[in-house]
Amino acid sequence: MKRPLVEDIRERIDEFTATEKKAAHALLARYPVQGLGTVAQFAEAAGVSSPTILRFVSRLGFGGFSEFQDRLRLELDNQLNSPLARSASMDTDGDADPHVSKMVENIQETFLHLPKGELDGFIKLLADEKRTINLIGGRFTDALARYTASHLRIVRPNVVHIAGQQGNWLDQLLGIGPRDVVVVFDIRRYQAEIIHFSEAAAKKGAAIALVTDSWMSPIGRIAAYVLPARVAVPSPWDSSLALMAIAELLITGVTQLNPARSQQRMLELENLRDDHDPASDSPRGGPDI
Amino acid sequence: MKRPLVEDIRERIDEFTATEKKAAHALLARYPVQGLGTVAQFAEAAGVSSPTILRFVSRLGFGGFSEFQDRLRLELDNQLNSPLARSASMDTDGDADPHVSKMVENIQETFLHLPKGELDGFIKLLADEKRTINLIGGRFTDALARYTASHLRIVRPNVVHIAGQQGNWLDQLLGIGPRDVVVVFDIRRYQAEIIHFSEAAAKKGAAIALVTDSWMSPIGRIAAYVLPARVAVPSPWDSSLALMAIAELLITGVTQLNPARSQQRMLELENLRDDHDPASDSPRGGPDI
DNA sequence: TCCCGATTGTAATTTTTATTACAGGATTGC
DNA sequence: GCAATCCTGTAATAAAAATTACAATCGGGA
Known part of the structure; x- marks a missing residue:
């Protein structure tokens, strides 16, 4: 439950059928964004049909595609909002208020x-x-x-x-x-x-x-x-x-x-x-x- | 067009109506994940109705909600796959009290x-x-x-x-x-x-x-x-x-x-x-x- | 070679979701 | 204090998406 989905997929890649593997690779290649669109988009990117995508997420243990997406969004949220993944987007907020940075510095x-x-x-x-x-x-x-x-x-x-x-x-x-x-x-x-x-x-x-x-x-x-x-x-x-x-x-x-x-x-x-x-x-x- | 959507929103925040601001803030507070679910989820999180969300994305210049989501996904993809995104998480704390780091993080x-x-x-x-x-x-x-x-x-x-x-x-x-x-x-x-x-x-x-x-x-x-x-x-x-x-x-x-x-x-x-x-x-x- | 089961895609179906029309309510300007 | 305008949500509608049923296809073992 707590483990990143990517690991799960990598580990269990052999359980999947041939087309399901294609789906898995497409997802891993553009993780997690690929999973956040529609089933059809995912299918197209993987070169398979929609039902294959559905079977893929079903095999991963999800009850439906939206359940799968919820999980992706949750992971993404955690990833973006906790471990100071900010430095990547630092270019935008480089103009932080000096007063604020001093306050933070003071606390540290x-x-x-x-x-x-x-x-x-x-x-x-x-x-x-x-x-x-x-x-x-x-x-x-x-x-x-x-x-x-x-x-x-x-x-x-x-x-x-x-x-x-x-x-x-x-x-x-x-x-x-x-x-x-x-x-x-x-x-x-x-x-x-x-x-x-x-x-x-x-x-x-x-x-x-x-x-x-x-x-x-x-x-x-x-x-x-x-x-x-x-x-x-x-x-x-x-x-x-x-x-x-x-x-x-x-x-x-x-x-x-x-x-x-x-x-x-x-x-x-x-x-x-x-x-x-x-x-x-x-x-x-x-x-x- | 190439500029991050966040900036656009921050800058134009005053153009929005009261409830649209709520939507904007809900999005900024959980960017970009908040925008990647359904309209209804977004609306609920912002405490407004679905049409307000639609009006919000429309005012941002998108032709529809999915167009808006495409943009979010695109940005996200670029951000996550940029080489910069890897070198994060070094700058601060380390072994500091988790309570303290959370406080600092909260302020930031x-x-x-x-x-x-x-x-x-x-x-x-x-x-x-x-x-x-x-x-x-x-x-x-x-x-x-x-x-x-x-x-x-x-x-x-x-x-x-x-x-x-x-x-x-x-x-x-x-x-x-x-x-x-x-x-x-x-x-x-x-x-x-x-x-x-x-x-x-x-x-x-x-x-x-x-x-x-x-x-x-x-x-x-x-x-x-x-x-x-x-x-x-x-x-x-x-x-x-x-x-x-x-x-x-x-x-x-x-x-x-x-x-x-x-x-x-x-x-x-x-x-x-x-x-x-x-x-x-x-x-x-x-x-x- | 033929058969059988597993795998996959097509297409229909159903559910969900986005979108729109409209009316009540608030706000602004006079 | 009133009218006109702009917001906003409700509810109906249209669109799109997920899901399912089923038939075609593939692949391996007699």
Whole structure:
């Protein structure tokens, strides 16, 4: 089923009758395009009659010609869309936006230099149910904190996104202790408030896990785990894309570290959702904080 | 005639009607395989009716659907049998995390298929100071709305992130009219609330601009601009990374469409910031809503 | 050489598919 | 706010395609 059809044909070529072999060769000579036209075209190209083509595809195990074509299209789709067969058609899109290529480069570079142990430790920390996860971010990166929180909240309990007015932060700080984890998203310029919060949390015994733009964030000194990402793009702004890539990897990591729990929680949530009138449903993942 | 059909389509995308664009995008997203099946399959994938597909290929200059398919097959044949097609798949990853390579691939694919005109129009819309920009997102994508808002808010006035309790949305809806733009981040499953909000806003005359995971979001029907992104990754979750890449491109685009204004506003904000005690600074870009 | 089974093409049949006519609906311009 | 125009989908129609039945043909073994 998964094996390319070409191999199958090559291998079984001797099972075919003489005219069927002609069909096979015609197909192989112009694979897979030859099979994507009509039966008549195929037949003509192979120098045989239509029924022979039909018998050929039937012998290959297909229930009909269109079934055979579906298979060809599927293979073609996979081939064209996955293994960067792009370089062949690179001539067309050689004018890729420099901003886009920089973003891609950033992500690749980021993960090239990302210490695997650091990432795994980070994930384990986040997956520990006995701990409370607090997420906080800066002016722009707060969105990442929220994004991460909205996922983590689904696969595990005790996830808190620290957002809104600064006054609230202090309230949160009160409850933070050695069983807490504070995940900080912080890029330059490192905001004083975030630094203060992190330092205070660290002082109360919380584990700090930092996702940042370099090793220079002052929070790095007190963090148990640091994941640095590239942020430079040809723009007045920094790009948080690589940070988000890290966030998604964390989310997936935590989800898959305990698939059973994750799945069960996702299911339960699903049911809860269905029990409610969809329109009057609680808005998007519950209240912040 | 010798030029790849893809280019032709990309370039002439604006000549097409709304549903024809859907067809074009469906084709580009799965080029050329999408065009090699039956009209009905194509229509279904694009979410339009068969005659629309026929009109689409007719507008491209073909005398009929099979003529169109002949062309696709011809191109495909040339492409697959060219010597260039063999030297693929070396440039990137290698032993990288499959999740990471898929994310990178998603971004590349997303921008490969992103219609330039659509993007430019989107940016112009966002840069228009006379309009109010409202941003809204779903359970997970709300973070992107926030992220975009926090940047746009700096380079231009009248940026509103519609967040929080659903009740607030309605309040926002009251003020929305023909001078408003509603930017919607929406991936499956398309939340009913978001759809309702968008429809209501559209009914009041607002221009809808959509960033989504495919052309299937129901909001696509009423949107003036649609930017689709790839979201599939080897994870139980969808990846919003490509959506964010789009968001960053939008942000940069708007910023650079009027560099003088942007710079001045950034400067002014800087000064405001400095005038305050950094610690008691207003928290992160002011209140939402 | 003749016979029998397998193979192949012709032509009829049936199913699928493209195409077209038309009417409801949306949109644009006045 | 109205009319005219342009889109768009439904449903009927025409065209083309796949499929099947069957007869002609071929090839090897008595």
